[in-house]
Amino acid sequence: MRTAGLAALLMISLVVESTLLESLKIWGAKPDLILVWVILLSLVWGPRRGAAVGFVFGLVEDLFFAKYIGINALIKMSVGFIIGLGENKLVKENIIVPITAALTGSILFWFFAFALDLYLGRALKVDFSIILANLLYNCFVALLGYKWVYKSSQNGLLKFTEQWRDFNG
Amino acid sequence: MARLPKKSFWGILLLVVLLLFTMKLTDINRTNLTPPEVLLRDILAPLQGGVMVVTAKVSDAVSNISNYKETNIKYEELKGQVDNLRSKLSQLEEYRQENVRLRRLLNLQTNLNSDWDSIAASVIARDASNWYHTITLNRGSNDGVGQNMPIINSEGLIGRVIAVTNNTAEVLLLMDPEGAVGGLVQETRTPGIIEGVGQEQQLMLVHLAHNAEVEENQVVITSGLGDIFPKGLRIGYITNIAVEANGLVKKAVVKPFVEFDRLEEVFILTGHKEAK
Structure with a gap:
């Protein structure tokens, strides 16, 4: 059930990103929905499951883009792991948390993206204004999606049963 | 904080190396998509098409309402212009006929489309990321579309096909930094390379x-x-010229004829001998 829900979330996000969001661009940028989901899920699930969900979401995104397969999988796995480390230190009910996490995660994303582009020998040409708008947009989407993710992780679709708790160390 | 057992550490390291390897292998210029990529795109294509149609209709409706007042003022203004233009039209008709005669005399032929088969296609999606500049069309290998086929519309050159599934084709737009193409200044026949700057x-x-x-x-x-x-597809016109930092070569800023953010109907030139 949870897997089906996550798969639907992923597919809908991919379709929305490639169609609807095109007309909702702000300063030439659109939010990275997949990244925001990975950040929010890592925040409630911790580093290992955060990394796992980042890897799977990123890989499917890569297959959909069909370019440089693995780049999003690797970046989002890393972001999921790092953001997941903040799981127990942060007060989840606080509204600052999702914003800070989204901002940190998005900065990490662009950092890794530029690093991997150097490795691929493809100088990434993205305006600073687009990156800035993307960061803010991601924070905004995180703010909208956080409550749902938090509630679902407590007693809804995204909740893990006790036997899974050990897995997260 | 989670501590990794030794086994997991080596597993993750292997995964990272594997991913670094695959991303190098699957760059923008590879010829074939793998079955999972084709499957994913073909599943999502009808959904994308549907959402795109709805989005376009909604945004049309919204802009119609918000533009009503403005439209009224414009209407009065345009009514005046129509009379003015009618008289000019008859004059232009004279020019047109003169042009036809001169063309026949000079035996001018536009290269465009004379030796090329083309099929029409609709844009069903744009690139989902902020990284690349691509569009997805509703025609694929079932319609005879193949890698590297040029895409044009009545304004000029749009780009080339970089990935094909059964029912979709992904087009790398000219404005993408990776979409370079050989250019020629029409008047002086000066050759150069047209590059996107994103x-x-x-x-x-x-x-x-x-x-x-x-x-x-x-x-x-x-x-x-x-x-x-x-040869001879229209790209754009020069708006600015500058000498490169090394002082040896010049570069020119070109404004494309095609409005890349407003593409709806395009043509795929399918008759290219290399692609078939």
Whole structure:
């Protein structure tokens, strides 16, 4: 059930990103929905499951883009792991948390993206204004999606049963 | 905080190396998509098409309502212009006929489309990321679309096909930094390379000789070099010229004729001998 829900979330996000969001661009940028989901899920699930969900979401995104397969999988796995480390230190009910996490995660994303582009020998040409708008947009989407993710992780679709708790160390 | 057992550490390291390897292998220029990629795209294509149609309708409706007042003022203004234009029209008809006669005399032929088969296609999606500049069309290998086929519309050159599934084709737009194409200043026949800079209404014509005769407002067309694009497709016109930092070559800013953010109907040139 949870897997089906996550798969639907992923597919809908991919379709929305490639169609609807095109007309909702702000300063030439659109939010990275997949990244925001990975950040929010890592925040409630911790580093290992955060990394796992980042890897799977990123890989499917890569297959959909069909370019440089693995780049999003690797970046989002890393972001999921790092953001997941903040799981127990942060007060989840606080509204600052999702914003800070989204901002940190998005900065990490662009950092890794530029690093991997150097490795691929493809100088990434993205305006600073687009990156800035993307960061803010991601924070905004995180703010909208956080409550749902938090509630679902407590007693809804995204909740893990006790036997899974050990897995997260 | 989670501590990794030794086994997991080596597992993750292997995964990272594997991913670094695959991303290098699957760059933008590979010829075939793998079955999972084809499957994923073909599943999502009808959904994308549907959402795109709904989005376009909603945004049309919204802009119609918000523009009502403005439209009324414009209407009065335009009514006046119509009378004015009617008289000009008859004059232009004279010019047109004169033009037809002169054309016949000079036996001018536009290269465009004369030797090329084309099929029409609709844009069903745009690229989901902020990284690349691509569009997805509703025609694929079932319609005879193949890798590297040029895409045009009535304004001029749009880009080339970089990935094909059964029912979709992904087009790398000219404005993408990876979509370089051989260009030619129409008037002076000065060759150069047209490069995208990632901005919607701006291209660069680079590698122009220092003494090249280029001026603002000159039209740039495809040179036909490289065997992907036919010669003579309209690209844009020069708006600015600058000497490169090394002082040896010039570059020119080119404003494309095509509005890349407003593409709806396009043509795929399918008759390219290399692609078939």
